[in-house]
Amino acid sequence: MGMTMTEKILAAHAGLTEVAAGELVNAKLDLVLANDVTGPLAIKEFEKIGIEQVFDKEKIVLIPDHFAPAKDIDSAQQCLELKSFSRKQDLSHYYEVGRCGIEHCFLPEQGLVLPGDVVIGADSHTCTYGGLAAFSTGVGSTDLAVGMARGELWFRVPETMKIVLQGKPRNPWVTGKDYILAVIGRIGVDGARYKTLEFVGEAISNLSVDGRLTMANMAIEAGAKNGIMPADEKTIEYVRTRAQRPWQIYQSDEDAVYSEVIEIDVTNLQPQVAFPHLPSKTRDVLEAREVQIDQVVIGSCTNGRWEDLEVAASILQGKKVHPEVRVIVIPGTREIYLQAVREGLVEIFVEAGAVVSTPTCGPCLGGYMGILAKGERAVATTNRNFVGRMGHPESEVYLANPAVAAASALLGRIASPEEVCR
Amino acid sequence: MGLVKLKGKVWKVGDDVDTDLIIAARYLNRSEGDFLAAHCLEVLLPNLTAKVQPGDILVAGKNFGCGSSREHAPVAIKYAGFSCLIAESYARIFYRNAINIGLPVIVAPEAARVIKEGALLEVDPGTGIIQDLTNRRTYQGEAFPAFMVEILSAGGAIPYVREKVKHDV
Numbered sequence: 374m375g376m377t378m379t380e381k382i383l384a385a386h387a388g389l390t391e392v393a394a395g396e397l398v399n400a401k402l403d404l405v406l407a408n409d410v411t412g413p414l415a416i417k418e419f420e421k422i423g424i425e426q427v428f429d430k431e432k433i434v435l436i437p438d439h440f441a442p443a444k445d446i447d448s449a450q451q452c453l454e455l456k457s458f459s460r461k462q463d464l465s466h467y468y469e470v471g472r473c474g475i476e477h478c479f480l481p482e483q484g485l486v487l488p489g490d491v492v493i494g495a496d497s498h499t500c501t502y503g504g505l506a507a508f509s510t511g512v513g514s515t516d517l518a519v520g521m522a523r524g525e526l527w528f529r530v531p532e533t534m535k536i537v538l539q540g541k542p543r544n545p546w547v548t549g550k551d552y553i554l555a556v557i558g559r560i561g562v563d564g565a566r567y568k569t570l571e572f573v574g575e576a577i578s579n580l581s582v583d584g585r586l587t588m589a590n591m592a593i594e595a596g597a598k599n600g601i602m603p604a605d606e607k608t609i610e611y612v613r614t615r616a617q618r619p620w621q622i623y624q625s626d627e628d629a630v631y632s633e634v635i636e637i638d639v640t641n642l643q644p645q646v647a648f649p650h651l652p653s654k655t656r657d658v659l660e661a662r663e664v665q666i667d668q669v670v671i672g673s674c675t676n677g678r679w680e681d682l683e684v685a686a687s688i689l690q691g692k693k694v695h696p697e698v699r700v701i702v703i704p705g706t707r708e709i710y711l712q713a714v715r716e717g718l719v720e721i722f723v724e725a726g727a728v729v730s731t732p733t734c735g736p737c738l739g740g741y742m743g744i745l746a747k748g749e750r751a752v753a754t755t756n757r758n759f760v761g762r763m764g765h766p767e768s769e770v771y772l773a774n775p776a777v778a779a780a781s782a783l784l785g786r787i788a789s790p791e792e793v794c795r
Numbered sequence: 796m797g798l799v800k801l802k803g804k805v806w807k808v809g810d811d812v813d814t815d816l817i818i819a820a821r822y823l824n825r826s827e828g829d830f831l832a833a834h835c836l837e838v839l840l841p842n843l844t845a846k847v848q849p850g851d852i853l854v855a856g857k858n859f860g861c862g863s864s865r866e867h868a869p870v871a872i873k874y875a876g877f878s879c880l881i882a883e884s885y886a887r888i889f890y891r892n893a894i895n896i897g898l899p900v901i902v903a904p905e906a907a908r909v910i911k912e913g914a915l916l917e918v919d920p921g922t923g924i925i926q927d928l929t930n931r932r933t934y935q936g937e938a939f940p941a942f943m944v945e946i947l948s949a950g951g952a953i954p955y956v957r958e959k960v961k962h963d964v
């Protein structure tokens with residue numbers, strides 16, 4: 374019987390020729406990731422196991438990105454715990470703040486995750502790497518500790534939902550963010566619970582790698598275990614210059630078993646906005662234009678990549694942001710930041726009246742640098758708009774793509790890019 | 796393999812209770828259980844720790860624990876005094892994290908819908924049987940697979956793995 378790409382990856386890492394949905398397997402891990410919030414707890418648990426050394430010091434990545442550069446003394450302590458553990462274990466992949474970036478932007482960029490990998494991360498958006506045809510999923514700190522100790526972890530082979538995205542969008546501002554918001558709007562925040570979301574179709578082939586990473590990133594927002602898409606020439610082009618080890622491409626068989634197939638035609642899709650307080654509460658941007666805003670955030674592991682900054686800069690260039698609005702731009706990695714400096718994007722943002730920060734999660738999870746007061750509203754290119762996610766429990770977050778965020782920054786309300794670019 | 800029966804009073808929450816609602820990110824600069832418990836579900840159930848009796852049971856709707864992978868969420872619930880959870884369904888990372896820290900999370904759609912706030916329950920996590928002692932009704936929740944029972948009876952994944960590691964060498 375045919376297998377999906379997710380089943381093939383899991384089978385290969387479990388030393389099996391075949392697996393089927395529902396089966397429990399022990400899979401070998403190619404990479405294990407944690408950050409300054411989940412890492413300290415994982416380290417504490419690791420130390421209880423009674424093993425001195427991690428399974429492979431080349432395969433563990435610790436990134437201080439959530440509350441780093443440290444926002445307070447407690448966060449500083451957590452960052453220090455990451456650093457001390459990395460030193461003690463002599464880990465190859467610990468990066469000081471300023472030299473890395475947001476984990477899910479940084480790992481693909483550095484070639485640390487590759488097609489066909491099995492990756493776990495103590496961060497729910499670890500599913501991002503499915504954009505490069507890897508199996509990657511978020512786990513908690515205890516699973517991470519076990520992964521660091523043993524280099525393998527049990528998984529229940531998920532059922533796969535196939536999402537076929539057909540057509541070419543007529544609206545030039547429609548991006549991968551809008552595709553994934555449309556999918557979540559359609560299936561709901563638990564529509565893919567415990568499952569794999571496999572994205573295929575013309576719209577996926579036409580999407581850049583940045584856009585694919587954005588889509589896979591938000592698979593968790595539909596409850597999925599992982600999001601994945603086939604590797605093609607763009608994928609290979611992206612990893613070829615970055616990879617320092619071999620990779621393997623797995624394609625789904627024609628007769629693979631899917632729990633469901635959903636077809637979406639993107640031809641007439643408009644930019645999407647997810648209203649508070651769930652990513653599934655989507656509307657066309659044109660139906661959201663009455664919402665007045667106080668803040669705009671352009672960044673995060675969803676939309677902090679080069680292409681995202683580029684489109685935002687193209688809209689803000691030579692203009693001033695609305696006098697009542699704070700705009701915070703956060704490049705996803707040091708490399709993107711540096712390119713934004715070299716190519717003049719930072720100047721465009723600062724001239725327009727925005728704040729530009731070193732790469733960090735910052736306000737995305739309500740950490741720091743852009744916390745919302747009671748009653749304030751933000752348009753953010755991030756991935757979650759839960760109650761209190763970016764600050765006060767009575768503040769609101771509207772999720773959108775970077776072009777919508779930039780247009781909204783200029784008009785002081787949710788705006789469609791056509792309103793400011795003719 | 797025995798899992799002890801649990802008895803406690805019901806606290807209810809609705810559908811899609813996310814990890815930010817369970818424990819907001821601004822508290823994630825610390826990881827001690829008692830600190831996290833003090834802010835557990837603070838928007839939905841203010842001053843929870845002052846009111847929960849050790850052993851009480853949290854009953855939720857669909858997709859409980861959706862959102863982030865923060866293990867701080869089940870840790871906060873455990874340290875707030877809850878002995879177990881009953882829900883229509885759970886987000887998968889939350890579910891795994893709860894088992895890993897030795898907190899039984901029972902899937903029981905009918906019970907989750909019908910049971911009322913304040914009811915006194917007796918729960919057998921080994922069999923999934925839930926008795927509503929207030930209403931004298933019994934519900935059958937899903938039983939855990941054998942290896943999860945082993946993890947839960949060991950008190951969580953770390954003690955469970957520690958034993959395995961000992962046998963490996």
Ligand code: SF4
Binds near residue numbers: 476496675733737755
């Ligand atoms: S940018 Fe936001 S969603 Fe992404 S890892 Fe950081 S906190 Fe999580």
